[in-house]
Each structure stands twice: as structure tokens, then as C-alpha cells.
Amino acid sequence: MATVKLGHVVNQLLQDSTIISDYGRFYDALDVRYPEYIQLTNRYKNAAAKTCELFYEILQYWVNAEKGNATIFKLCDILKGAEFVNAADNILKLGDPTTLIVAPTRQQPSNSTDISQADKSFNITPPIRTFVGRENELVQVKEYFKEKRTCVVTSAMGGQGKTQLCKKFVEQIQDENPSQIVTWFQGDTYDQLVASISQYTEQLGLQVKDSSGKPYPVDKLINNISAKLLPRKFPWLVVIDNVDSEYDGFPEVIEEFTDSSASVLITTRRANLLHGETEQLKLQSLSDEDAYKLVHNALKNVDHADVQLLCKLLGNHALACAQAVAYIRAQQNCSTAGKGYKISDYITEFNQDKAELVKYKLKLSKYDETIYLVVNKTMKFIREADGQQGEMSQKIMDVLCLVRPDGIMVEYLNKLVDQYVLGMLGRPMKLVKILQKVDQLAEDDKYIRLKYFNAGLFRLQEFSLINLDYEEVSVHRMVQKIAKIDSEYAAGYVLIPIVELEKQQHQSCNTL
Structure with missing residues (x-):
């Protein structure tokens, strides 16, 4: 039987903000009585435990209580019964409904000097x-x-x-x-x-x-x-x-x-x-076989020759192939019209973009050029298709061009983007100052755009431009490098030294 790790389940679950804000109802729906639930929620309320830790511990107890019967189907059935439909849909993306969710058995340390799991x-x-x-x-x-x-x-x-x-x-x-x-x-x-x-x-x-x-x-x-x-x-x-x-x-x-x-x-x-x-x-580029698997496994009903041609066009580069797959899949899912979108369509558009790129005379290596075309194509689609949400996705990428690429806390990124949209560049302010500025804007267009932060962030994840893991965001350094080329923000302003950001991040997030 296929299995999926609990960490992957929690990651998908936390893409739904509704379940995060109503974790008590989720806990009740699981119908288990976790002995440490009160202590856990108290730690969470006092910011001593992260959201991911809260859900992981609750679900770990449920999985262990199910004794080998914790399947994706069973969890989704519980979620739908509690009206967490979006969360259930996210979980179903992990595999077949019969897939078994596995988690380590909870173990108590044998003495106070042991290392916890x-x-x-x-x-x-x-x-x-x-x-x-x-x-x-x-x-x-x-x-x-x-x-x-x-x-x-x-x-x-x-x-x-x-x-x-x-x-x-x-x-x-x-x-x-x-x-x-x-x-x-x-x-x-x-x-x-x-x-x-x-x-x-x-x-x-x-x-x-x-x-x-x-x-x-x-x-x-x-x-x-x-x-x-x-x-x-x-x-x-x-x-x-x-x-x-x-x-x-x-x-x-x-x-x-x-x-x-x-x-x-x-x-x-x-x-x-x-x-x-x-x-x-x-490491070299992916082998022909591995590149083929990456594309073929992620897309349905694809033409064998088209898969091979796409991999060859992208040089079997893992990042480029993953980006192209995310784009094609999103096109197929975004509308009824998009369902007919094929790999061959992507190849045609890619070659057209490549011919157009010559006009800009960018000094890029062949590899950088490939990544540039793939990332630029995705961002252009997001901007044009998503309206104000697309604008917010672009603003987020603009900011991500300038910060450390790994482990940026979502709350911290939100503050930086808010200030960028409000035209107040610099070190992150305390949230109260941002809110004061927002209040002054009332129904101003800038204020409206701020409401799209979460949607814009999830859109970037959907296209594999970022990795959103629980409460942290990471962006691949190559994506960061390429996105910076087209960012007016990055070209004209240095947000904050990366080393200084590293030192301030944890402290700044505590002011939220």
C-alpha cells in the first residue's frame, strides 16, 4: 500500500487558512482525546509552539490511534464533514484515497537528559x-x-x-x-x-x-x-x-x-x-530517463515525443523542467479552455519567447537564458491572468529578490510587502504603524491590493516559484536571480543587507 508522511499531510493542510483559524473544530472532528491538547494549545496561544507543531502533534496522535487505518480517504471524509472542503481537496493532491498516512509513534524520553525526537x-x-x-x-x-x-x-x-x-x-x-x-x-x-x-x-x-x-x-x-x-x-x-x-x-x-x-x-x-x-x-543535469520521469509523472495524458522534446529543449535541467511542469499543469487547471493546453503548446510559446529575447540583448549564459525564459513566462502569465492578485504576486517576488532566500517567515514577508506597496521602503515597521498608514488610505487602491497577499503567495507556490512550508517561505536562488532582472524595485533600491536581515528577522516577527 502506498504511504505518505505526516509532514507532507500537514504541509498541505496548512495551505487552507480557514482550518488554521478554527483548529479547535478540526480537533473535535477527529474525535480523539489527546492528553496534552490543553498544554499544546496554551503553548500555541503564547507563541511557544508554531502552527505546524500544533497540527503535527494533533494529527500524529490521530494517526497512531487509528492503528494503521489512517488513510487519505478517512482524513478527507473527516475534513469534509467539518466543512473544511478546501483542506480536503489539498490533501487529495497527495495521492490515491487509499494511501496510508504514516507517522512516528510518540515516545516519551526515558529520562530528562535524553534528546527529544x-x-x-x-x-x-x-x-x-x-x-x-x-x-x-x-x-x-x-x-x-x-x-x-x-x-x-x-x-x-x-x-x-x-x-x-x-x-x-x-x-x-x-x-x-x-x-x-x-x-x-x-x-x-x-x-x-x-x-x-x-x-x-x-x-x-x-x-x-x-x-x-x-x-x-x-x-x-x-x-x-x-x-x-x-x-x-x-x-x-x-x-x-x-x-x-x-x-x-x-x-x-x-x-x-x-x-x-x-x-x-x-x-x-x-x-x-x-x-x-x-x-x-x-551533479550533472538529470539523465534523459530522470528528466522524462519528472515531466511524465507530473502531467496526465501526455505525448511521449512531446515529453522528450520538452526535456531536450530545457537541457534536462531539474529546475527548468519543474517550472515548465507547474506552468502546464496550472494552465490545464485554470479554466475549461485551458484543459486542452498541451506540452506542444508550451514548446511553441517557449520558442517564440526565445526569439523575442534576442531583442533585449541580455548577457546570459545558455543555462541562465533557459531559466529566465521559464520564470519570466510564468510571471507574465500570473500578472496578466490574475488582475490585482497577480500584481500582488509580482510585488512579493520583487521583495523576495532582495532578502535571504531561505526560511523567511510569512509574517515578516507580509510586513515587507505591505511597506513596499505603501511606498514606505526600508526596515520593517511595527505592524501598528502599517495599520495606521492603511487606515489613512481607506478604500485607496493600494489598500485593496494588500488584501491579496495570501492569495498571491499561494499562486506563486502553485507555479513552483516559491516553496511555502508551514509558516516559512523559500525561493530558489536561480529563481531569485532571474526575477531580479525584471524587477524595477530590485534595480532601484536595496531593501536591507542580507546579514542584517538574518539578525533581525526573529526579533521583528515578535512585534507582530
Whole structure:
């Protein structure tokens, strides 16, 4: 029987704002009595638990109570009975109604010094649903990590699937070994890496500053983390994503992790990162077979020759193929007229756009040109088809061009977009100031557009331009790079330094 992980179910569920605002009715509809429900909801109301944690714990209890009978059909039936129709429709996208929802059995720590299941993962999200292939690469990574304290560098051009490969690998090893500890850190800059390590340190309940309030150096943080993890003798994998330069302090951080018996997996666009000191895995474009699977599996009733031609046209590049698939699928779903939209139509339009692009004399590599055409085509359609909602989608992309690409909290992004629409560029204001400005606008067109934020955000996700995971937004760096080319906002204004954004984000969100 086919299965789907609980995390994927929660992700789909939280795309419906109605169920988020009425979680009590959802809990009642499940007809279970979770012993820790009151404590959980109190933590949620006090912002000590995220929305995703609230729904995950409730659903985990329900799945375990069903004892192997928690199917997509059963959950959707409950959702529809409670009038959460949109949420049910979202869940049905995960697979056949007979698909079984699986969740780890809830376990209580044997003593207070044990590591909780939640602390065994940090910043982990599942791979995209369209992930296919890469079997040989996954086997190779697994072989590398048979030796402890190994460091593996996975390199490729942007958009070839480095991050998704690592997410798939993490998913596999956590399935095989529930005791596996995996911590995922952002490595764009030294400051971001240290900030990410500090966040995990705090998650473990450890101090990040000394008695005088001075932040601990990163080696101290890693040693403190190690001291808490290693007595449990669980295997520890550290993933450091998007390290595109060997900045000062980076080799020393890697050495600290490996000295602490951690294995390290790095993604980068730089082929010679830590060359000679690490195992190197260089990703190429998808094979013909894998590219074909990506397109064919995502679309129904397609012509074999058209699939092959599309993959060849897009160079078998994972990101380009995924973007094209999302566009074609959205065209087929958007209206009765669109149901006849075929891969051949996309190919024709793509070639027309390519011929038109010559007029603009953009200095792009062949690969960048392909991604540009795919992303630009999608954004143009959204702007023209969605009216004011489409305008909001464009505003969101304008802002996303300038912030860190990973883990932007939705509330924080909303504030930045509000200020952009209101013509008040700069660091995020407190929400009360934004609302005061909105009140002054009354029925002004700008105010009306602000109401489309959630719809505009979900539209970008529908077209695979962003990844919306619970309460955080991420945008692929290549999409970010390409979108910035056409953004008037990005061209004329630097919103806020990325490093400074990293430091302020958590604090700013608390002012909402």
C-alpha cells in the first residue's frame, strides 16, 4: 500500500487558512482525546509552539490511534464533514484515497537528559514532491558516509537539484534510523552559518551568551551541542546548504564538526570548495530517463515525443523542467479552455519567447537564458491572468529578490510587502504603524491590493516559484536571480543587507 508522511499531510493542510483559524473544530472532528491538547494549545496561544507543531502533534496522535487505518480517504471524509472542503481537496493532491498516512509513534524520553525526537532534527523539510531519480548519487553519498567524520561536498550549477538531493538523502536515513540526528544550517555567509548554529543551540536549551551577555564563539557553541548529543551515541549529520565561497572561518567550522564526530554534507555551486580535504560529488543535469520521469509523472495524458522534446529543449535541467511542469499543469487547471493546453503548446510559446529575447540583448549564459525564459513566462502569465492578485504576486517576488532566500517567515514577508506597496521602503515597521498608514488610505487602491497577499503567495507556490512550508517561505536562488532582472524595485533600491536581515528577522516577527 502506498504511504505518505505526516509532514507532507500537514504541509498541505496548512495551505487552507480557514482550518488554521478554527483548529479547535478540526480537533473535535477527529474525535480523539489527546492528553496534552490543553498544554499544546496554551503553548500555541503564547507563541511557544508554531502552527505546524500544533497540527503535527494533533494529527500524529490521530494517526497512531487509528492503528494503521489512517488513510487519505478517512482524513478527507473527516475534513469534509467539518466543512473544511478546501483542506480536503489539498490533501487529495497527495495521492490515491487509499494511501496510508504514516507517522512516528510518540515516545516519551526515558529520562530528562535524553534528546527529544524534535531535537534530533533542525530546519529539516521534505524534498519536493516531483523529486525523481538520482539513485546513483544517493547511493554514492551513502557510501561516503559509511565512514564517520566524513565531509562530502555536493557541487553543481544552480537549479540542478543539490539541495533536493540532500533533502532526499536526509529523508532516507531518518526513515532507516529514527535515532539519526540531522541538523540543517544555512551557509551563504559566515554570519548566517553562525546564526543558524546559534538557533539550534537555543533549541537544545543551551546558552548562546556568557554571563556578561557576550555571544559565545562558534567553536564553543559546537562543543556545547556536541556535549549534549554525543552521550546519547546517536549518529549526527550536519548539512550546510549553499556555501558558494570559502569564506574566512568556514574550514574551521567544518573541522569543529568533524572533530565532534559529526558527518558533514555541503552544497555549493563552487566545484573546488575544500578540494583535496573532502569527498566530492559533482551533479550533472538529470539523465534523459530522470528528466522524462519528472515531466511524465507530473502531467496526465501526455505525448511521449512531446515529453522528450520538452526535456531536450530545457537541457534536462531539474529546475527548468519543474517550472515548465507547474506552468502546464496550472494552465490545464485554470479554466475549461485551458484543459486542452498541451506540452506542444508550451514548446511553441517557449520558442517564440526565445526569439523575442534576442531583442533585449541580455548577457546570459545558455543555462541562465533557459531559466529566465521559464520564470519570466510564468510571471507574465500570473500578472496578466490574475488582475490585482497577480500584481500582488509580482510585488512579493520583487521583495523576495532582495532578502535571504531561505526560511523567511510569512509574517515578516507580509510586513515587507505591505511597506513596499505603501511606498514606505526600508526596515520593517511595527505592524501598528502599517495599520495606521492603511487606515489613512481607506478604500485607496493600494489598500485593496494588500488584501491579496495570501492569495498571491499561494499562486506563486502553485507555479513552483516559491516553496511555502508551514509558516516559512523559500525561493530558489536561480529563481531569485532571474526575477531580479525584471524587477524595477530590485534595480532601484536595496531593501536591507542580507546579514542584517538574518539578525533581525526573529526579533521583528515578535512585534507582530
